[in-house]
Amino acid sequence: MDTNTIANRLGALLLAAAMLAGCAKHAYAPAEESVRVPEANMTKPGSGSDAGGAAKADLGVLLAYEHQIRIRMPGERIAARASEVQAACNAGKFGACAVLGMSQSGGDDPSATLQVRIVPDGVDKLIGLAGKGEEIAERSIQAEDLATAVRDNSLRQDRLRKEHARLLEFQDRKDLKIADVMTLSSRIAEIESQLQAAEQEAAQQQRRISTQLVTLTFQTTRAQENTGEVGEAFKDVGGIVTGTIAFLIRAFAALLPVALVLTVLVLLIRRIRRARRKG
Known part of the structure; x- marks a missing residue:
């Protein structure tokens, strides 16, 4: 084999190897790109982006809160404390x-109850003042x-308003009979009454959502409460004894006629027996 032939074959082999290497590099390049993740799109642990999104999610709820506090x-x-809280609210x-309501009781076991409706920002402050x-x-x-x-109330109001508007259009017609006019007027008045009730209900719902109901109950300490119960028990002793004696007197009065009748019957039976024995 001559020298030129050998050189040509070597050149062909080198060219084929270069082409294969280029094809292999091109084939694997996309795979490397698919594995790489841009740092800008990565969420660092504890960054709170997911939590923030969840917190901002609209749950579609309208909550009316009620607080029960016992102090x-x-x-x-x-x-004095109940009056102070009442004055701060007013x-x-x-x-x-x-202030929706307030009640107080004195004596050995004093207590007070105060019920208010207040804006959400003032709830904790009012409770802090009370306690x-x-x-x-x-x-x-x-x-x-x-x-x-x-x-549901909003849909009801929309339906009533549309029906009210249609009836008003019919009422403006000139070809209506007197009976039709009276029927329309009666129905319009009924719808207006229902609409007014629905609007009042909506206002009450909005009031419950925009403000919160707080009920504060003031009681004595446990030590004072126990002492008061002991004192009440001693005070009740006289009443219990008096009540027992009164019950016995009533029972004796109720049984006295029965006892007298039984005594008379016993005496009669004895006399009859004695008479029979003598006979």
């Missing part, structure tokens, strides 16, 4: 607030979802 304190301070110290330096024995929160009720 224990020395009995001599209950009336003055709007922590935002718009309305200032005292023991909050119990606190519970309840929430009612009014989303369905609000939606």
Whole structure:
């Protein structure tokens, strides 16, 4: 084999090897790109992006909150503290607030109950004033979802308004008979009454959603409560004894006629027996 032939074959082999290497590199390049993830799209652990998105998600709920608070304190301070909280609510110290009810009782076991409706931002502040330096024995929160009720009421109002508008159009017609006019007027008045009730219900729902109901109950400390119960027990002793004696007197009075009748019967039976024996 001559030298030129050998050189040509070597050149062909080198060219084929170069082409194969290029094809292999091109074939594997996309796989490398598919594995690489841009750092800008990666979420670092603890970054909170997912949590933030979940927190901002609209759950579609409209909650009406109610708070029940029970506070224990020395009995001599209950009336003053309840009056202080009531005055703060009436003055709007922590935002718009309305007192819905208040009751107090004195004696050896004083207590007070105050119910208010207040804006959400003022709830904790008002509770803080009520329990200032005292023991909050119990606190519970309840929430009612009014989303369905609000939606149904809104649909009801839309339906009533559309029906009211259609009836008003019919009422403007000139070819109506007197009986038709009276029927239309009666139906229009009925719809207006229903619409007014629906609007009032919507206002009440909005009030419950935009404000929160707080019920504060003030009671004496457990030590004072136990002492008061012992005192009440001693006071009840006289009443219990008197009641028992009264019951016995009534029972004796009720049984006395029966006892007299039985005594008479016994005496008659004895006399009859004695008479038979003598005979």
